[in-house]
Amino acid sequence: MSLNICWLNDLAKAQASARTAKKPVLLDFFNPK
Amino acid sequence: MGAVTYPNEKVVKFVDYNFVPVQIETSDTALMEQFKVSWTPTIIVLDPDGNEVHRVVGFLAPEEFLPTFMVGKGKYYFNAEMHPEAQGMFAEALENYPNSDAAAEAVFFMGVSRYKMTHDPKPLREAYETLTAKFPGSEWTKRAAPYRLIPG
Numbered sequence: 001m002s003l004n005i006c007w008l009n010d011l012a013k014a015q016a017s018a019r020t021a022k023k024p025v026l027l028d029f030f031n032p033k
Numbered sequence: 034m035g036a037v038t039y040p041n042e043k044v045v046k047f048v049d050y051n052f053v054p055v056q057i058e059t060s061d062t063a064l065m066e067q068f069k070v071s072w073t074p075t076i077i078v079l080d081p082d083g084n085e086v087h088r089v090v091g092f093l094a095p096e097e098f099l100p101t102f103m104v105g106k107g108k109y110y111f112n113a114e115m116h117p118e119a120q121g122m123f124a125e126a127l128e129n130y131p132n133s134d135a136a137a138e139a140v141f142f143m144g145v146s147r148y149k150m151t152h153d154p155k156p157l158r159e160a161y162e163t164l165t166a167k168f169p170g171s172e173w174t175k176r177a178a179p180y181r182l183i184p185g
Contacts, residue, residue: 028055
């Protein structure tokens with residue numbers, strides 16, 4: 001079974017989740033090319 | 034990062050347990066500009082209000098990614114004045130990755146966090162002594178240099 005990080009793609013939603021979960025956001029800027 | 038580090042099992046478990054992860058493509062120029070990102074990968078730890086806590090530019094293999102973001106999570110707690118939790122993260126980085134590039138920063142912030150919690154300056158001097166002994170070439174050893182003047 002492969003594992004994957006469950007990335008969100010919306011910073012505002014990530015911040016809302018972080019507030020609820022009392023966790024920091026890990027924001028990764030990446031170039032898909 | 035996507036080929037080597039992010040598929041790593043330890044990294045997956047660590048990130049999902051400790052953070053809310055979000056990936057933004059470089060085509061999102063508004064966010065690139067907002068966070069002043071000009072090279073990738075750039076990975077930033079933010080508190081829920083969007084305040085930057087920690088930033089890394091460039092590739093990190095799993096054995097550097099893990100302690101680097103243990104320190105990043107520790108700095109999140111540190112900024113929130115949650116010192117026992119901060120020290121727990123710094124200790125986790127030091128115990129599991131004592132020879133990583135992030136270990137010196139963990140020693141530095143461990144000392145500062147202990148000082149802020151107790152108002153006893155001795156942990157600052159202890160941090161300087163540990164840094165001098167174990168990481169003589171680190172920037173964190175230079176930043177701790179004033180603490181050598183604290184009486185032992």
